[in-house]
Amino acid sequence: MSDGIAVENLSHSWGSFALKNINLSVPEGGYFVLLGPTGSGKTLLLEAIAGAYSPREGRIVVAGEDVSHLPPEKRRISYAPQNYLLFENMTVRKNIEYGLHAKGVEEQERRKKSNNLLEMLGISHLTDRSPRNLSGGERQRVSLARALAVEPRAVLLDEPLSAVDPETKSSILDYLRRVHYETGVTVVHVTHDRLEAASIADRIGVIRNGELTEVGAPAELSKKSLLKPNSLFEDDNLISGTVIGNEADLALIDIGDGKMIEAVTRRSGRVILHIRPENILVSKVGAETSARNRLAGTITEVTDLGATVRLRIICDQPLTAIVTRRSFFEMALNIGSSVYVFFKAMSVDVL
Amino acid sequence: MRGFASISRFSPQIRLRSLCAKRLTVLCLGIPRSKSHLQHSFSGLILAISNAQALSAIGLTIYTSGLTAAVAVFLGVPLGYLLGKYNFRGRTLIDSIIEIPLMIPHTVAGIALITVFGSAELIGSLFNNYGIRMTNDVIGIVITLVFVSATYTVKQVEEAIKSMDTRLELVSRSLGASSTFTFFKVTLPSIWRSVVTGAILTWARASSEVGALFIMAYYPAVASILIWNLYAGYGLRPSISNGQVLSPGAINVAALMIFINIAIFILFKVVQRRRVI
Numbered sequence: 001m002s003d004g005i006a007v008e009n010l011s012h013s014w015g016s017f018a019l020k021n022i023n024l025s026v027p028e029g030g031y032f033v034l035l036g037p038t039g040s041g042k043t044l045l046l047e048a049i050a051g052a053y054s055p056r057e058g059r060i061v062v063a064g065e066d067v068s069h070l071p072p073e074k075r076r077i078s079y080a081p082q083n084y085l086l087f088e089n090m091t092v093r094k095n096i097e098y099g100l101h102a103k104g105v106e107e108q109e110r111r112k113k114s115n116n117l118l119e120m121l122g123i124s125h126l127t128d129r130s131p132r133n134l135s136g137g138e139r140q141r142v143s144l145a146r147a148l149a150v151e152p153r154a155v156l157l158d159e160p161l162s163a164v165d166p167e168t169k170s171s172i173l174d175y176l177r178r179v180h181y182e183t184g185v186t187v188v189h190v191t192h193d194r195l196e197a198a199s200i201a202d203r204i205g206v207i208r209n210g211e212l213t214e215v216g217a218p219a220e221l222s223k224k225s226l227l228k229p230n231s232l233f234e235d236d237n238l239i240s241g242t243v244i245g246n247e248a249d250l251a252l253i254d255i256g257d258g259k260m261i262e263a264v265t266r267r268s269g270r271v272i273l274h275i276r277p278e279n280i281l282v283s284k285v286g287a288e289t290s291a292r293n294r295l296a297g298t299i300t301e302v303t304d305l306g307a308t309v310r311l312r313i314i315c316d317q318p319l320t321a322i323v324t325r326r327s328f329f330e331m332a333l334n335i336g337s338s339v340y341v342f343f344k345a346m347s348v349d350v351l
Numbered sequence: 352m353r354g355f356a357s358i359s360r361f362s363p364q365i366r367l368r369s370l371c372a373k374r375l376t377v378l379c380l381g382i383p384r385s386k387s388h389l390q391h392s393f394s395g396l397i398l399a400i401s402n403a404q405a406l407s408a409i410g411l412t413i414y415t416s417g418l419t420a421a422v423a424v425f426l427g428v429p430l431g432y433l434l435g436k437y438n439f440r441g442r443t444l445i446d447s448i449i450e451i452p453l454m455i456p457h458t459v460a461g462i463a464l465i466t467v468f469g470s471a472e473l474i475g476s477l478f479n480n481y482g483i484r485m486t487n488d489v490i491g492i493v494i495t496l497v498f499v500s501a502t503y504t505v506k507q508v509e510e511a512i513k514s515m516d517t518r519l520e521l522v523s524r525s526l527g528a529s530s531t532f533t534f535f536k537v538t539l540p541s542i543w544r545s546v547v548t549g550a551i552l553t554w555a556r557a558s559s560e561v562g563a564l565f566i567m568a569y570y571p572a573v574a575s576i577l578i579w580n581l582y583a584g585y586g587l588r589p590s591i592s593n594g595q596v597l598s599p600g601a602i603n604v605a606a607l608m609i610f611i612n613i614a615i616f617i618l619f620k621v622v623q624r625r626r627v628i
Contacts, residue, residue, distance in 0.1 A: 024458035047521070050521055051516075051521075051524070051525065052521050056566075071519060071524065071530075072524035072525045073524045073525070073526075073528060073529055073530075075525070076527070077525060078525050078526060078527035079518075079521055080522070081518045081521070081522060085516060085518055085519050085522055087519070087523075087536075087537060087540075089540040089541070098523070098526055098536075099527045099528065100528030102523075102526060102527050102529070102532050102536075103527045109490050138487055146522075146526065147526070149526075150526050150527050152525075156525075186452050329404070
């Protein structure tokens, strides 16, 4: 697959902060998430791709064309900034049709495209509303529709879920997945939330202090990071898998090597599973419990956290569990101990 | 600059209110305190309205201060935009030059202007060759008023651009809009309240200018100069001799001017409060 967006050796500095030798490539139709803490330079990198400034060194290539020195309007890359920044002097429809209007598209054609997007994103009822009267989730969907209306070569989303509540977050993620699937547009999405990143990305790039330190698929990255202290993914159990069956909302998920995990979800296809370390039970015996999931493994690392102890357990998938200090000593656990881990189907977040 | 800093310590709204408060104070002085005083005040206003000289001066004031506000918007919006958005070499110098009229006495501003636009001076003589008088003419009045009052519009726009989220323009341009399209469809609608506030401040300042006009454009007399002339020649009250009105009274012309200015001011505020959608 050809490169949708390629950033090659990009460097740029602002006083004491600099983006240093950034290299990344997003295949056409790919969903790339740039993950990093506040102040790491992820938004600056996104703005370089959008055309807010020309990088001092390196280049940005979109669909084979070097756009490094082109103005934003010539790049055909839609930018959806944090907090959405809708045009408040226009209705929702006019916001969506803005780019088409700027390009001189006929009103009939504009209306047709905006109607399709309004329907796709479930915001038809907001057509004539002012952006001032919209909720965070609604604003996000309008912002997305506005970005997609011009049929860009790529869409840049800067913290698209930062201003919405957790429930809306999940629904917006579903919209993003659907829109990406239906339009096939290349997406670069910036976030500081690793679960958000893992739940939607094809590939994730981790950026710290202006440097792209890791790039990989979510599951790859979580595996690597689990073994690395102070990682962004530390303590989170992220496992990729495929839903192979579903009965009464209890899904059977293949996580590879013939291993299965059960989780409560209606999702199908490829999923990322998230299990909190404190929701994992550890036992030396494989007793029958009500928990739907049981895996056998070996403790490879023990970290004293004071009242609790963190255990790294390798059971095909590396997992992290947190147990109380008292349980740890009563069960005589240690590095090398063979254990069983249990967790309920309800404890598995399906992302 | 220190001079402007002391003025700009206050928000534009406070400065605007202060300007209006001064006008209202003058108006209050003319508020009738008894029935006979009311009759006096009313007949005084009628006297001013029916005086051709007073009406002509007030008309000229409205025309020239309105034109000044329009010129200030025309020049001040692009200038304020440049100063607010870009950090270029010489920016501080331009900013300082724009603020100078607020720091110097207006008679000094008048002297400065006449040394450039006087009929025997550099620019003035150039225009004089084509029969265009830059002093003691409407052109002279507008040049003077723009010099002493356009700063308010430039500074308002500059501050509005500085406080505007520039990513809004990036969004527009990333959607394929040119920088000109973006300016008129996104930037200007975002700062238009500041543009109107700047225009009101400029207009209000221009309509009350006296000092610089005394030197640069004494004729034709705008209202502020006529009021001074009437006061200096005949005192505060009307002067009538053998049935002929020598002076409609400085106080009556001043009161009429205040009513008109307040009416225009209210009109501006109504326009400013209108929502776009």
